[in-house]
Amino acid sequence: MTGVSAETVLHTSDHWSAFYPEPRPCLADLLARGDFASIGALYADWNEYGMSDFGVSVQNWCVMPRLGRRLYLAIDAGPIYDDSGSLIAVVETVRDITAQHEQQRTLATLAAKDALTGLANRRTFDETLMAEVRRASRAGSPLSLLMLDVDCFKSFNDTYGHQRGDACLKAVAEAIQGAVKRAGDTVARYGGEEFSVILPDTDQSGAAITAQRIRRAVENLGLGHRGSSAAAVVTVSLGAATAVLDSLDAGELVKAADAALYCSKRAGRNRITSSEVASAFMFV
DSSP: OOSOOGGGTTTSSOGGGGTOSSOOOOHHHHHHHTOGGGHHHHOSEEEEOIIIIIOEEEEEEEEETTTTEEEEEEEEEEEEEOTTSOEEEEEEEEEEOHHHHHHHHHHHHHHHBOTTTOSBOHHHHHHHHHHHHHHHHHHTOOEEEEEEEETTHHHHHHHHOHHHHHHHHHHHHHHHHHHOOOTTOEEEEEETTEEEEEEETOOHHHHHHHHHHHHHHHHTTOOBOTTOSSOSBOOEEEEEEEEOOSSOOHHHHHHHHHHHHHHHHHTTSSSEEEEETTTTEEEO
């Protein structure tokens, strides 16, 4: 597993060379020294198991210098005491759990994504919005939310069939994602033909700019839509809500963005309506 023979490390303090390119303490070294404070700094994920009796368990990526590749290792270090209670040794065991870790990451990604579009799913949207609401409330920073749906999508399905409908949703999702420029923004499939975009640290004018970019990107796809009352091609209607509040409720923000979306639909579709939660001011 390490590519290092026992002979090269026995009776030396060079055991670190099996796991790291430069000298640094291994988990057993930290336990032997009683330096528990350094564990959190040196290992990304770690759990304390009653260290005085059972030792420490950590999981960490290691770039194995002799193998030339990374392994995700589960490392356990347990103390051994003599009859008087003095520490006489620390036993460290190492397991390669790279395959299991990658499988868990894959499953976590699948659980967070919408199967059709590859965007964040509704559950991920709800969790992300709650987290961003808490952060915005603490920082007193603006938080914007876009709600949008494909205009006359039922008619599209009726006219072209559900397979073309699925292809349409995938194309729209790609257009939305391409129009949202910042890595910290979250694009999600809210449900059916409805999508959402969470825009942290974005005021009303910034949200309107992003919304307009999305509207144009979808229209520019040029997907024919004979059954639309808005245009000859597939379009989207958007509602934008922005809040700057010390105490913000996620449900209120969704409700405001949803109400703005329906204003866009009632006004003829393929347009944007913005609202500001703090003042309940709405305009087309």
